[in-house]
Amino acid sequence: MEIFDEKTEYLEGIGKKARRAEAVMRILDTEKKNEALKLCAKALTDNADSILSANEEDLITARENGMKESMIDRLKLTKERIEAMAEGLIQVCDLPDPVGHVLESFERPNGLKIERVSVPLGVVGIIYESRPNVTADAFALTFKSGNVTVLKGGSDAIKSNGAIVKVLRQTLKDNGFVEDALLFIDSTDRAVTTAFMKMNRYIDVLIPRGGAGLIRAAVENATIPVIETGTGNCHVYVDESADCDMAVKIIHNAKTQRLGVCNACESLVIHEKIADKVIPMICADLKSAGIEIRGDEKTRRIIDDIKAATDEDYYTEYADAIISVCIVGSLSEAIEHINAHSTHHSEAIVTNDEASAERFLNEVDSAAVYVNASTRFTDGFEFGFGAEIGISTQKLHARGPMGLRELTSYKFKIRGTGQVRG
Amino acid sequence: MEIFDEKTEYLEGIGKKARRAEAVMRILDTEKKNEALKLCAKALTDNADSILSANEEDLITARENGMKESMIDRLKLTKERIEAMAEGLIQVCDLPDPVGHVLESFERPNGLKIERVSVPLGVVGIIYESRPNVTADAFALTFKSGNVTVLKGGSDAIKSNGAIVKVLRQTLKDNGFVEDALLFIDSTDRAVTTAFMKMNRYIDVLIPRGGAGLIRAAVENATIPVIETGTGNCHVYVDESADCDMAVKIIHNAKTQRLGVCNACESLVIHEKIADKVIPMICADLKSAGIEIRGDEKTRRIIDDIKAATDEDYYTEYADAIISVCIVGSLSEAIEHINAHSTHHSEAIVTNDEASAERFLNEVDSAAVYVNASTRFTDGFEFGFGAEIGISTQKLHARGPMGLRELTSYKFKIRGTGQVRG
Numbered sequence: 001m002e003i004f005d006e007k008t009e010y011l012e013g014i015g016k017k018a019r020r021a022e023a024v025m026r027i028l029d030t031e032k033k034n035e036a037l038k039l040c041a042k043a044l045t046d047n048a049d050s051i052l053s054a055n056e057e058d059l060i061t062a063r064e065n066g067m068k069e070s071m072i073d074r075l076k077l078t079k080e081r082i083e084a085m086a087e088g089l090i091q092v093c094d095l096p097d098p099v100g101h102v103l104e105s106f107e108r109p110n111g112l113k114i115e116r117v118s119v120p121l122g123v124v125g126i127i128y129e130s131r132p133n134v135t136a137d138a139f140a141l142t143f144k145s146g147n148v149t150v151l152k153g154g155s156d157a158i159k160s161n162g163a164i165v166k167v168l169r170q171t172l173k174d175n176g177f178v179e180d181a182l183l184f185i186d187s188t189d190r191a192v193t194t195a196f197m198k199m200n201r202y203i204d205v206l207i208p209r210g211g212a213g214l215i216r217a218a219v220e221n222a223t224i225p226v227i228e229t230g231t232g233n234c235h236v237y238v239d240e241s242a243d244c245d246m247a248v249k250i251i252h253n254a255k256t257q258r259l260g261v262c263n264a265c266e267s268l269v270i271h272e273k274i275a276d277k278v279i280p281m282i283c284a285d286l287k288s289a290g291i292e293i294r295g296d297e298k299t300r301r302i303i304d305d306i307k308a309a310t311d312e313d314y315y316t317e318y319a320d321a322i323i324s325v326c327i328v329g330s331l332s333e334a335i336e337h338i339n340a341h342s343t344h345h346s347e348a349i350v351t352n353d354e355a356s357a358e359r360f361l362n363e364v365d366s367a368a369v370y371v372n373a374s375t376r377f378t379d380g381f382e383f384g385f386g387a388e389i390g391i392s393t394q395k396l397h398a399r400g401p402m403g404l405r406e407l408t409s410y411k412f413k414i415r416g417t418g419q420v421r422g
Numbered sequence: 423m424e425i426f427d428e429k430t431e432y433l434e435g436i437g438k439k440a441r442r443a444e445a446v447m448r449i450l451d452t453e454k455k456n457e458a459l460k461l462c463a464k465a466l467t468d469n470a471d472s473i474l475s476a477n478e479e480d481l482i483t484a485r486e487n488g489m490k491e492s493m494i495d496r497l498k499l500t501k502e503r504i505e506a507m508a509e510g511l512i513q514v515c516d517l518p519d520p521v522g523h524v525l526e527s528f529e530r531p532n533g534l535k536i537e538r539v540s541v542p543l544g545v546v547g548i549i550y551e552s553r554p555n556v557t558a559d560a561f562a563l564t565f566k567s568g569n570v571t572v573l574k575g576g577s578d579a580i581k582s583n584g585a586i587v588k589v590l591r592q593t594l595k596d597n598g599f600v601e602d603a604l605l606f607i608d609s610t611d612r613a614v615t616t617a618f619m620k621m622n623r624y625i626d627v628l629i630p631r632g633g634a635g636l637i638r639a640a641v642e643n644a645t646i647p648v649i650e651t652g653t654g655n656c657h658v659y660v661d662e663s664a665d666c667d668m669a670v671k672i673i674h675n676a677k678t679q680r681l682g683v684c685n686a687c688e689s690l691v692i693h694e695k696i697a698d699k700v701i702p703m704i705c706a707d708l709k710s711a712g713i714e715i716r717g718d719e720k721t722r723r724i725i726d727d728i729k730a731a732t733d734e735d736y737y738t739e740y741a742d743a744i745i746s747v748c749i750v751g752s753l754s755e756a757i758e759h760i761n762a763h764s765t766h767h768s769e770a771i772v773t774n775d776e777a778s779a780e781r782f783l784n785e786v787d788s789a790a791v792y793v794n795a796s797t798r799f800t801d802g803f804e805f806g807f808g809a810e811i812g813i814s815t816q817k818l819h820a821r822g823p824m825g826l827r828e829l830t831s832y833k834f835k836i837r838g839t840g841q842v843r844g
Contacts (some may be wrong), residue, residue, distance in 0.1 A: 020425075026785065026787065027525065027784055027785060106806065108805070114805060116682035119787075122817055159728075198639065203820055204816070204818070205817065205818045209596065219622065223815055225647065225648070225650075228647075231437055243840070246840045249840065253842030257842075261788075304454060304535045314457075315657025336445075339445065357837070361448060362448075362449055363445070365445075365541075365544070367834060368833070368834040369834070370837075370838060371836070371842050372839055374842045374843055376842070376843040378834075381832075382843065383530070394647055395625055395627065396543070396818060396819045396829035396831070399831050399832055409818070411787075411789060411791060411822070412789060413783045414793070414796025414799065415779070415783075415792075415793045415794070415795045417794055417795075418795070420671060420675035420796045420798070421679055421796050421799055
């Protein structure tokens, strides 16, 4: 830890800047924060050309490295995408400031007046992959919530991210704001990323945004508190009393509306009393949408031209045109199967039985539990939070979609008149 | 990770039991939980003899190992101490159940009804040192909040802890409750403790309770989310407008009332305009209470018979009869010094100036910030929470004293009528 090599020195420098900026950001008022975000939005549009030419460099490298076209598309910026980033900053201005709210207040018998007040988390580290728009999005949300952000983006997008950060920091500086509210780790060295995850002295919270591999690396290596986000092995359970047409419609939406997202349905659980009727309907619908179905033995007795599902299938977030199916004998068995295999992100029951619905809501241990609705609604915008930094699948701090409020902590302010403890 | 040696198998077994018990605890109602706690309280008193004889074995080993008498006292149980543990369980019955509260509810334009509801954290791991009473205290709080607890106590108290756990588990079992709501790692092997800290699949949250070494080991080794508790390098700042008598009284209480506790004052920051007057008063008082004072150069110009403080002193939580002092030129300098050296636990300002008080409350980045009161009040009981599992010094999840509410998470329950995402 105390080896002052070049990398350590570089990260220490960033950490110290972050802590200094934190003291300024902590007390910046709402009007000022909104003013800065508006100026930054304008600067992004005004400097689109420099961002696009940096992005072009990333794209050339990516093509040289043989990146898949679907990944190239994630990396690619256009005038329209930059305008969308700017628009995102403006939208965050309109959201309420989550800092400085008195969450509760009470007086003790000894006369101490205690207030619990929302405050910024402090310095938030964000590690993400190849989408450059995350750079502007993450800045907007953390800035509005009074935090300092240290960004570590994917190597593929390093020039694009660097160009966006440069525009934002310059705008802050030119307008009298603390430019170090946004810091950027300009390195593609994995050792730097690992060291970054252990900067407890300077970083209060680490939010990894990306695939399962990135999340696992953060959980396993970080000593900074991590908010685990994103992985979703989401289930839809069709109860014996379900409306079959509704089940087909919800499953179609949950599985096919967007394949690669964390709130997409990956596994179906069907009550045996409705299986003969509903499984052929669901399978016909999914097959016509190009989805491969993998089922247990009971399912294959109803539909015989599908692949067998292994136990591993039931643990898998495909993020692809594949779905697993199994048949259960009861609601209890369904709940047990889901709790054992789920990543505790989002699960839904389709039912017309209120008691079953309530049991499912209470006993399924996931961030978002639905009755008669698609799992695709687990999203900060769909929940009306106006923004989203990620979807937490852990129980500590925040669970489910995280908006501005989830980027705050609190402190106790205690006002006395000389009280001492007896 | 997949090496199935004996230790791994032992911990895996405990993990699986914990997850099975979690499903039962999650839906146990308040009345049942209180009934179990009352039965456990009675059982502790009824079985005091077996607990005391196990404790005697620990004490013999401790004396053979040359344990200090102050530590022996922490380890020692008596009939009275066992009655106090039982009384603790009864007190927790009277506290409100933190589970099942609708924290907010709203309807979306598409008709989805969304509720945010408090739920248990799930499985809570607690690592602690030599006080056997923590075993019963931690059980009471986690059980009342619907959690399963896996305890790993200190080696010194292993027989005592084992005996207490045996009584509690037997009582749960005999009365139809799930005995695995309380699990105990009966091992003194450090490798087992380290493996325990990485059981993400089975444990949702890890709370280390103990000294700085234990906390550091948890933060550095755990892959489970940790709630950092306890270490307190707490400051009292005497502003230029302070009432000097009040300053002496508050500092006396904050430093001397109990030396080894985390909310004790370890460092004084004095405004230079009041230093000549107040420092001799404070030093006379502290010296007569047997406290060693270490000061910066400016302080030593006022009081010359004290030791010089090094920079390290200002970072140190002595937990002993020592205090550091420094003189600053302004409130800003005081805030900067405190934020740079504090562990962000509890800090106080003594002042008659309201603007200074507000600045201190807003700008000092600690869990509890006081105006004209002793730092010793940072405590779940003193705050009126009725209980305390620890004092968080991190910003994620909970900050400051943690009671029953802080042992919960939340989930979203969403009720629809067939909604799908457009």
